[in-house]
Structure formats: C-alpha cells, structure tokens
Amino acid sequence: MTAFDDLMSFQRETEALAQVAGRLSWDQETMMPRGAAAQREEEVAALESVLHARRGDPRLGDWLASVDDAALDEANRAQLRLIRRSYERTVKVPAALAAAIARTVSRAQVTWIEAREAGDFRGFAPLLDEVLRLRREQAAALAGEDGDLYDALLDDYEPGAKGADLQAMFDRLRPRLVALRAEVLGRPSPLALGVDFHEDGQMRLARIVAESFGYDLRRGRIDKAVHPFSSGQGHDVRITTRTVPADPFNCLYSTIHETGHAGYEQNIDAAYHLTPVGGGVSMGVHESQSRIYENQLGRSRAYCGWLYERMRDEFGDFGIPDPESFYATVNRLKNGYIRTEADEVQYNLHVLLRFDLERALISGDLAVADLETAWNDRFLADFGYAVDTPANGVLQDVHWSAGLFGYFPTYTLGNVYAGCLHAALRRAVPDLDSQLAVGRTGPALAWLRERLQRFGGLRTPRATIEHAAGMPVSEEPLLDYLDAKFAGIYGLKAA
Amino acid sequence: MTAFDDLMSFQRETEALAQVAGRLSWDQETMMPRGAAAQREEEVAALESVLHARRGDPRLGDWLASVDDAALDEANRAQLRLIRRSYERTVKVPAALAAAIARTVSRAQVTWIEAREAGDFRGFAPLLDEVLRLRREQAAALAGEDGDLYDALLDDYEPGAKGADLQAMFDRLRPRLVALRAEVLGRPSPLALGVDFHEDGQMRLARIVAESFGYDLRRGRIDKAVHPFSSGQGHDVRITTRTVPADPFNCLYSTIHETGHAGYEQNIDAAYHLTPVGGGVSMGVHESQSRIYENQLGRSRAYCGWLYERMRDEFGDFGIPDPESFYATVNRLKNGYIRTEADEVQYNLHVLLRFDLERALISGDLAVADLETAWNDRFLADFGYAVDTPANGVLQDVHWSAGLFGYFPTYTLGNVYAGCLHAALRRAVPDLDSQLAVGRTGPALAWLRERLQRFGGLRTPRATIEHAAGMPVSEEPLLDYLDAKFAGIYGLKAA
Structure with missing residues (x-):
C-alpha cells in the first residue's frame, strides 16, 4: 500500500459515511415521525462530529505530504486536489469556531421560522448578526491575510x-x-x-x-x-x-x-x-x-x-x-x-x-x-x-x-x-x-x-x-x- | 467533568451513532432502491467500523478504570456495568477475527439464499462450517480458559x-x-x-x-x-x-x-x-x-x-x-x-x-x-x-x-x-x-x-x-x- 492507497481507502470510508448522513437527512424530510426531531438532532450531530474529525484527521496531512502527485494519472490528481482542498479548509477553521457555528445556525433556523411566522425581522436580527459575525470570522480564517472574505465563503459552493x-x-x-x-x-x-x-x-x-x-x-x-x-x-x-x-x-x-x-x-x-x-x-x-x-x-x-x-x-x-x-x-x-x-x-x-x-x-x-x-x-x-x-x-x-x-x-x-x-x-x-x-x-x-x-x-x-x-x-x-x-x-x- | 461524565458523553455519541445504523437498516428493508444494495453494504460497513472502534476505544478503558462505582446511584451503576461489559467483550476479540467474521457472514448469507432456493444444503455446508469455526474462535476468546463456549455466545443476546x-x-x-x-x-x-x-x-x-x-x-x-x-x-x-x-x-x-x-x-x-x-x-x-x-x-x-x-x-x-x-x-x-x-x-x-x-x-x-x-x-x-x-x-x-x-x-x-x-x-x-x-x-x-x-x-x-x-x-x-x-x-x- 502506498500513501495514496491509504489515503484513498480512508477517504472512501469518509465518503460512505457522508452518504449515510445524506440518507439520514432524506429520512428527516420524508419519513421521520414528528416526535423524533429532538433525538434526530443529536444523531445528526454525532455523525457530523465523526465526519468533521475525519476531514481534519492528522493522518490526512501526513499522507498528503508524502504522495508524489507527478506519479498519478489525471483522475487521481483530481482526487488528490479535492482531498487536499477539503483538508486544508477543515484545519484552517478552529474546532471551537466550527462548533459555535453549528450551534448558532441550529438555533437561528428555529428563530427564523418563528420570526417569519410573526413577520418580525427585528426579533431575528440579533441572532442573524451573530451568525454573520461567526461566518465572517470563519471567512477570515479561510481567506488568510490578503484574501477576500466573500470569496472564501463562495468557495464552499463554487470552488x-x-x-x-x-x-x-x-x-x-x-x-x-x-x-x-x-x-x-x-x-x-x-x-x-x-x-x-x-x-x-x-x-x-x-x-x-x-x-x-x-x-x-x-x-x-x-x-x-x-x-x-x-x-x-x-x-x-x-x-x-x-x-x-x-x-x-x-x-x-x-x-x-x-x-x-x-x-x-x-x-x-x-x-x-x-x-x-x-x-x-x-x-x-x-x-x-x-x-x-x-x-x-x-x-x-x-x-x-x-x-x-x-x-x-x-x-x-x-x-x-x-x-x-x-x-x-x-x-x-x-x-x-x-x-x-x-x-x-x-x-x-x-x-x-x-x-x-x-x-x-x-x-x-x-x-x-x-x-x-x-x-x-x-x-x-x-x-x-x-x-x-x-x-x-x-x-x-x-x-x-x-x-x-x-x-x-x-x-x-x-x-x-x-x-x-x-x-x-x-x-x-x-x-x-x-x-x-x-x-x-x-x-x-x-x-x-x-x-x-x-x-x-x-x-x-x-x-x-x-x-x-x-x-x-x-x-x-x-x-x-x-x-x-x-x-x-x-x-x-x-x- | 469527572471521568464518569466524560465516559457518558462519549457513550451518548456512540448510542446516537448506533441509532443511525438502525435507521439505515430500516431504510434498507423498506425504502432502499434495489440497485443500491452493493453501495449500501459499503456505507453500512463504514459506519460499523466507526462503531466498533468506539466500542473498543482505549479511552473507555481509562475512564472505566478511574470511575468510583460506589459514588454512583443505581441507574449510573447500571450504565457503568453495561458499558464495561460491552468494552470488555469488544477488546477480548482480536480485530482481525471480528473483521473475518463480518466478511464471512456477509458472504454466507448470500450463499444461504442461493442454497435455499436450490434446496442444496451440501453446497452451503463448507461456508457454514467456516462461520461456525470463526464463531467458536470468538467464543473461546470471550469465554476465557474455563468458560463455556455456548454461554459466551448466548451472552450477546441474553446476558x-x-x-x-x-x-x-x-x-x-x-x-x-x-x-x-x-x-x-x-x-x-x-x-x-x-x-x-x-x-x-x-x-x-x-x-x-x-x-x-x-x-x-x-x-x-x-x-x-x-x-x-x-x-x-x-x-x-x-x-x-x-x-x-x-x-x-x-x-x-x-x-x-x-x-x-x-x-x-x-x-x-x-x-x-x-x-x-x-x-x-x-x-x-x-x-x-x-x-x-x-x-x-x-x-x-x-x-x-x-x-x-x-x-x-x-x-x-x-x-x-x-x-x-x-x-x-x-x-x-x-x-x-x-x-x-x-x-x-x-x-x-x-x-x-x-x-x-x-x-x-x-x-x-x-x-x-x-x-x-x-x-x-x-x-x-x-x-x-x-x-x-x-x-x-x-x-x-x-x-x-x-x-x-x-x-x-x-x-x-x-x-x-x-x-x-x-x-x-x-x-x-x-x-x-x-x-x-x-x-x-x-x-x-x-x-x-x-x-x-x-x-x-x-x-x-x-x-x-x-x-x-x-x-x-x-x-x-x-x-x-x-x-x-x-x-x-x-x-x-x-x-
């Protein structure tokens, strides 16, 4: 097994777990009993925490450092590029910040539903402000010194x-x-x-x-x-x-x-x-x-x-x-x-x-x-x-x-x-x-x-x-x- | 946080992941498209491997060693007893044996379906023999020197x-x-x-x-x-x-x-x-x-x-x-x-x-x-x-x-x-x-x-x-x- 094989084998398991998370989210929107919502949040959080840990796993850093890009074909170079990108973006964001974002957006989405029903933007604004503050902090961590904050966020959706x-x-x-x-x-x-x-x-x-x-x-x-x-x-x-x-x-x-x-x-x-x-x-x-x-x-x-x-x-x-x-x-x-x-x-x-x-x-x-x-x-x-x-x-x-x-x-x-x-x-x-x-x-x-x-x-x-x-x-x-x-x-x- | 709190917090995440595995299995029997079967096997295996690693995580051993049982109430003593039991059973079985069992029973179940359709026990016997051999090996690891093999297996279902x-x-x-x-x-x-x-x-x-x-x-x-x-x-x-x-x-x-x-x-x-x-x-x-x-x-x-x-x-x-x-x-x-x-x-x-x-x-x-x-x-x-x-x-x-x-x-x-x-x-x-x-x-x-x-x-x-x-x-x-x-x-x- 080369470092690249180890890397891909680890990554394949991560991708499989990401599919599981997707299936869970499908279930939530189509099949889940209403009374299961609070428990489900905890189940999703547990799986996300496993995925997050894997995406920033130090072994990824080691493998990425020791793979010889030049020896790979086009498809495997693309794999490497995508894994490197995901790893670097993950480790740039402090764990405490990632956790704070997860907690805050979870709360903000509930508040947003209430605010929308009540037609009350002002009641929602403080929490939205907090979400914005955290995402700007994340963008700064991702962008580095001279980077553009918006581009750093956009990159998640349109690399x-x-x-x-x-x-x-x-x-x-x-x-x-x-x-x-x-x-x-x-x-x-x-x-x-x-x-x-x-x-x-x-x-x-x-x-x-x-x-x-x-x-x-x-x-x-x-x-x-x-x-x-x-x-x-x-x-x-x-x-x-x-x-x-x-x-x-x-x-x-x-x-x-x-x-x-x-x-x-x-x-x-x-x-x-x-x-x-x-x-x-x-x-x-x-x-x-x-x-x-x-x-x-x-x-x-x-x-x-x-x-x-x-x-x-x-x-x-x-x-x-x-x-x-x-x-x-x-x-x-x-x-x-x-x-x-x-x-x-x-x-x-x-x-x-x-x-x-x-x-x-x-x-x-x-x-x-x-x-x-x-x-x-x-x-x-x-x-x-x-x-x-x-x-x-x-x-x-x-x-x-x-x-x-x-x-x-x-x-x-x-x-x-x-x-x-x-x-x-x-x-x-x-x-x-x-x-x-x-x-x-x-x-x-x-x-x-x-x-x-x-x-x-x-x-x-x-x-x-x-x-x-x-x-x-x-x-x-x-x-x-x-x-x-x-x-x-x-x-x-x-x- | 005491060792017991850390232990329970880790365990709670494991239980949540076990619920996810259960949901996946429900999906497989009720909703999953037929063509997804092979991919699903890989998804299930990835999640099971996460769960197996958590059930034998060395930190569990440390926490279990440092918790003071006498300070706990009845419910928490029961939690501790169940966690200790699961941990000890997990670490007694070598990882290679656990993996061999998983692989073999997966193959044996497919062969069993074919054998049942064909009405052919003899064609199934060699693989069943292999399953039996591996489970006896597992039972021996669980039972220790003087233990009964059957009791060691029964204990999984009826402690x-x-x-x-x-x-x-x-x-x-x-x-x-x-x-x-x-x-x-x-x-x-x-x-x-x-x-x-x-x-x-x-x-x-x-x-x-x-x-x-x-x-x-x-x-x-x-x-x-x-x-x-x-x-x-x-x-x-x-x-x-x-x-x-x-x-x-x-x-x-x-x-x-x-x-x-x-x-x-x-x-x-x-x-x-x-x-x-x-x-x-x-x-x-x-x-x-x-x-x-x-x-x-x-x-x-x-x-x-x-x-x-x-x-x-x-x-x-x-x-x-x-x-x-x-x-x-x-x-x-x-x-x-x-x-x-x-x-x-x-x-x-x-x-x-x-x-x-x-x-x-x-x-x-x-x-x-x-x-x-x-x-x-x-x-x-x-x-x-x-x-x-x-x-x-x-x-x-x-x-x-x-x-x-x-x-x-x-x-x-x-x-x-x-x-x-x-x-x-x-x-x-x-x-x-x-x-x-x-x-x-x-x-x-x-x-x-x-x-x-x-x-x-x-x-x-x-x-x-x-x-x-x-x-x-x-x-x-x-x-x-x-x-x-x-x-x-x-x-x-x-x-």
Whole structure:
C-alpha cells in the first residue's frame, strides 16, 4: 500500500459515511415521525462530529505530504486536489469556531421560522448578526491575510469562483432582465389554470416525467417533501416533489428540476463512486443540470406539446384548448414576491438582489439592522411594487439563518451555465425539438452525460462547463435564449 | 467533568451513532432502491467500523478504570456495568477475527439464499462450517480458559443466561408441548379462512390494532417489509408488517408482535434515552413483550371478540359466523414446517430443535456435515412427519448463516417470560378480559410499563422479569396457560 492507497481507502470510508448522513437527512424530510426531531438532532450531530474529525484527521496531512502527485494519472490528481482542498479548509477553521457555528445556525433556523411566522425581522436580527459575525470570522480564517472574505465563503459552493467576477456578470444581466420583465408584463397574459388537479394524478405524472428525463428508478425513488430536493450519490439518488392541487406545474417542474440534479449524480462514471470525484463538482454546475432539464428542455414548446397530451390523459379536458396555449400557460409570467415560485425571467432578479445584499453584509458595508430596508428598496426598484410583509421579503429564505452566505449566486450561475450548455446542445443535436415533441430526451441527455455529467469532479467547475459547451462561460446565451423565447410567447418585437 | 461524565458523553455519541445504523437498516428493508444494495453494504460497513472502534476505544478503558462505582446511584451503576461489559467483550476479540467474521457472514448469507432456493444444503455446508469455526474462535476468546463456549455466545443476546439452565428448562417443556400438540391435532379443526382480504384493508386494520396496543405514531411509523421487524429506540421506533391476501392474521399479528417490541422501547424512561440503559435489556425480555402483546393479549378470547367486529367493519361477512368461531380460527393449529408461521403450541418445538442442534454444533458434538440429517430426524420425532425439502428444514432460517448461534433460545425464553408476566398480570388486573373485550389494553399496558418496560436495562434480564412478575422464572405458567387455552378451544379433557 502506498500513501495514496491509504489515503484513498480512508477517504472512501469518509465518503460512505457522508452518504449515510445524506440518507439520514432524506429520512428527516420524508419519513421521520414528528416526535423524533429532538433525538434526530443529536444523531445528526454525532455523525457530523465523526465526519468533521475525519476531514481534519492528522493522518490526512501526513499522507498528503508524502504522495508524489507527478506519479498519478489525471483522475487521481483530481482526487488528490479535492482531498487536499477539503483538508486544508477543515484545519484552517478552529474546532471551537466550527462548533459555535453549528450551534448558532441550529438555533437561528428555529428563530427564523418563528420570526417569519410573526413577520418580525427585528426579533431575528440579533441572532442573524451573530451568525454573520461567526461566518465572517470563519471567512477570515479561510481567506488568510490578503484574501477576500466573500470569496472564501463562495468557495464552499463554487470552488474557484470570485465574487467580483460574478458581480460584473450579474451587473450585465440585471438591466436586460428588468427590461424583459417589464416588456412581458405589459402584454396580455396567457391563460392561467382554472381547476384543481388531484394529487394522485400529479404523482403518477411526476413519475412519467421523471422517467421521460431518464431518471433510473432502480437506483432512486420519488417521495413527497415540503421543499423538494435530491439526495445521494452513486447508486442511491433519491428525489422528492410536492403537490398543490391548484398548481400541477409545481409538482411536475419540481420533479424535472430534481431529476436534473439526480441525473447528474446517477450518470457520473461508476469508477468514481464513493470518491471525491464521484459527486457533482459544484452547486452552480449542479444547478445547470437541474435548470437545463427543467427550463430549456422541460419548458420548451416541443416538450410542452408532449406533456399537454400526458396531462389530458391523466386529467381530461382541463380548460387549456391546445398545445400552443399550454406552452404559454407553462411559461406565464406574473407578479410575485417569492424566489422559488418565480419564472425563468424573474428568477434571477430575485437572486441578484440577495447576492448584492449578502456581499455587502460580508464586506461590512451593510449592517444587519439595515437589511430589511435595503431588501425592500431593492425589490421596489426591480419589480415595481412594495414588499407587503417580511415573510414575503427578507425572511422568505432559510439560507442566511443557516449561515449559507455565498450560496445564492450559484443559482444564477447555474442558469448562466445552462444557457451556454443549451446553445452548444442545440448545435450538437439539430433535431432536438422533433425528439422532445415525442417525449424523447435521449439524444439531449446522452450529450449531457458524455460531455459533462460522467466526469463528476474531474475538472474545476468552470472547466467542466467550458469543456462541455466548448465556449467561455458567458451570460449572453442565456439572455439571447430568454429574449427569443419570451418574444415568441408574448409577441414582442424581436430584440 | 469527572471521568464518569466524560465516559457518558462519549457513550451518548456512540448510542446516537448506533441509532443511525438502525435507521439505515430500516431504510434498507423498506425504502432502499434495489440497485443500491452493493453501495449500501459499503456505507453500512463504514459506519460499523466507526462503531466498533468506539466500542473498543482505549479511552473507555481509562475512564472505566478511574470511575468510583460506589459514588454512583443505581441507574449510573447500571450504565457503568453495561458499558464495561460491552468494552470488555469488544477488546477480548482480536480485530482481525471480528473483521473475518463480518466478511464471512456477509458472504454466507448470500450463499444461504442461493442454497435455499436450490434446496442444496451440501453446497452451503463448507461456508457454514467456516462461520461456525470463526464463531467458536470468538467464543473461546470471550469465554476465557474455563468458560463455556455456548454461554459466551448466548451472552450477546441474553446476558447472564446459561445454556445448561436453558437445557434443563427446555427439557421439561418439550414433552408437554409434544403431547399437547398431538392431542389438539387429533381433534376436529376449527374453520379456516376461505376468502381473500384486500391489502389496503389489512393495512388500515394494522394501524387500528397497533394503536389499540398503545403504539405512539407520533414517535413511530408503520411500513411494509418482507420480514416484519421493529427498529429504533427512544423517540423514533418504527415497525413494519406484511400483507398476504389469503391470510390477514399474518399482517395483524405481525403488527401486534412488532408493536410489543416497539412499545417496550417507546415506554423506557426518557431520562435513559441514548444511554446503555435506554434500550430493551435482552432479546428474551424483548420477545416477552412482543409475545404477551401478540398471544396472551392479542389472541385472547376477549380481544378476538373485539377484533372480529373490526374485521367485519373492514371486510364485511368473511365467512366466520360468530366471535367464538373467530377465536378458534385465530388459534387454529395445523401441520407445517416453518417456525415463523407456527402457532403458540408448536412454535417452541421449532425453537427447541434449533437450540439442541446449535449447542451440539458449538460443543463439537455435531459436525456441520451431519446437521441436515440431525435436523430431519428430530423434526420427524417431534412432529410426526418428514421434512420434504431443505428450504422447509435446515435451510429455512437466516440465523446460522449470519453467525447468530445462541440467538434461537431467546425466542422460547421470551415465551416463558411472557407466561410468568401474564400470570402476574391476571392477578393485578382482575377485569382484564372485560377491558380487552372492548379493545382496551390500557390497564394491561400500564401494568407492563410500570413493572417492566420503563426500566430498560436497569436490571439484568432475569431480574427484570422477576421484579415485574414477582416470582422466579419458570416454564410452568406458560404450560398451564397453553393447556387451559387449547383445552377450551379444542374441547380437551382438562389436564
């Protein structure tokens, strides 16, 4: 056994334990009896403490010091890079600080739920301030003397990304999205759905659309959860969805979205399973897969035509007269406060707002005490109407209470990545629409699998996208796609 | 922090991790996608390796050496006794042997499934021989120079029990059970069920009977599994059942049986949760709870009268004309090869057979090569007809392939314990039958909770039963109960 073999053998056990933690979290959101919550916290904490100890285990340091990088092939160099990165980030943060963060965000999430229900940001602010203080302290430990605090946090979700680069890109996105939104909302609205859709039928259709997007149910399962998510890697990748009687699209497009996340994990080369390379490479790249499945493919005119027939098979005549109207209904814009309910045009505006505010919080330019006002001002500026209550504004997302500063931009980055991939995919599969029109995603998914998914964490996130798309990352393809799509649906002048 | 505090804090984390392992195993039997099996093995192995390391952690030895037992109260002395016992048993077994056992039983269980399907004991024998050899080696390490090998293994399942004592008791049981069985089967048989019972209705009734036996669904849940089991401790204790259209009693009495196991865990004093005292004290005591729920209460004339009405509510007229006939049908004896399908009279005969054979295997008096013949001879002697195929004989149970020598006697010991408890319960709750006749188990369960369940592992198994029943453990109450019950149903002369 060489040092590298020992290292990988230790790491493999860590990865297996991380899968166990993921399964536990799946259970918590889908199966766990309500009365088990307090005990479960203790079980999760025990497992996290084992994982934390392993990630900073001194033997890792020894092995890493004695491995000869040059003797390794590309995949094993990638393994080494990912293990080294995780180890260095773990040991840079003092154990007492890591424990304080875990304790505080656990408390903050409970307080956030109460504050959101009460519509009381001020009651939540002191604890959020404490979370922010601890995360800045962590960022300082990670960044070193000259490092950028925000970049240090962002690195957890999108390794290698820089806040300033994202800022520049997002500043180009924002005005065009604001303008497109205003134009679209000035036009007559497509038909809305007007009847209820029984939940059993929604779940049957959820299964059909998941399978139409290649979800392998021998290595996964679909359950309901309050907030849909995908969970697990390798041969056990599960998805969840939800049902709302008045809104079957919530169920169906949550399902397709999570199928994108799950498909990425299921399609990573099995040789990488239970290794660092064996998982999706970043949040942004993950989101690119969920978004291209959900939007560029799932909300396309062609796929909507197929889905319309499946909807009629299940629900009969539901008041939308033809596939073209159905396509418009699926892609209908309306005003709203909530990020997770937003359409393709408005979604990124919600994210850019959060990105700007959290960067200012981390840099110290914005105080938590002023956060609610800043949120409300920005929302009014971009959307043209005022936030009515904190639950629809600054208190709507769990992220900050959970300490997840640096996470939000990966949502929009994922959309930008999806735009690039979609442009390349259209060139590679010229008859994509005639395939989607009969519910066949096979050629598109084969391209994604071959060009991107199978590699897992072999390359950096940006290199992963650029390898697949064959172009530098840019927001242009996304914007061009949105302009063209919504011009078509809403009868706008072509840009 | 004293050494005792440190010890308990470490132990609490171990107990929490053990709960995680239990949840993982529940998932495997109920929810896991089939294709995840190989990966899951690796996940389970990683967690087991963490648990094994913790159970033999040298710090435990240091803490145990420096704690002052005399300064502790009764509960904490019990904690210390259980931790010391687990630590000493763990460190006595060389790590290489423990790993070899884990590997071999994993392989043997797969081979056993194939052998059972093929009806081929000889193909399985060499691997079973290897399992036996390793477990005897382990027993020798545990027993020390003068210790008994079988007792050393039995101690894992029923701490403190001795094979010779069980042998003496079982030798008194066997002739009376053989005689009772022969007498009953010489009489006309009660009605059998003649129609199918839809599985949704069975599951609805399963929920009703579980709740009638006090199962707390806020801290548990009911799912289906191939082999019903109960899983978890404290505030997350889940049960499973199964449905067979022709045999609703399979579902209902599996449910009541598992509710007995789960009720025991749910009713242990919450102050003990996630500590060694916080779980059921032994397999035998656990089985006493599942059996008294299932048999002495659930198969009583009074409860059957109530259940008959619930069956008619769900299934309408199902061909059994009245409660008295239903009671006889529920308790009907018939010939059969399979232990898990056996009735109250014959069940223990199946167990005694296995106990005698496995003691002989461990002592070396019986070779694996002669096991099938020995099984078949003994079966013929006790049941009066020959085993037709190994799947109905020596290959029917998973236990030996899993290395679980010493486990079988706890089933009958549980029945014996249940007999003692039931005699005491009848005296303590004189109107028990009028309660059960309206589906009220409350007074009986309150007595079990107060006298036994809440104490968890505070006392040894035998002391637990004797404290609750107020009498020395004896097989007499069980035999008297069986004689009287089946004399009533089958119109035998009173013994």
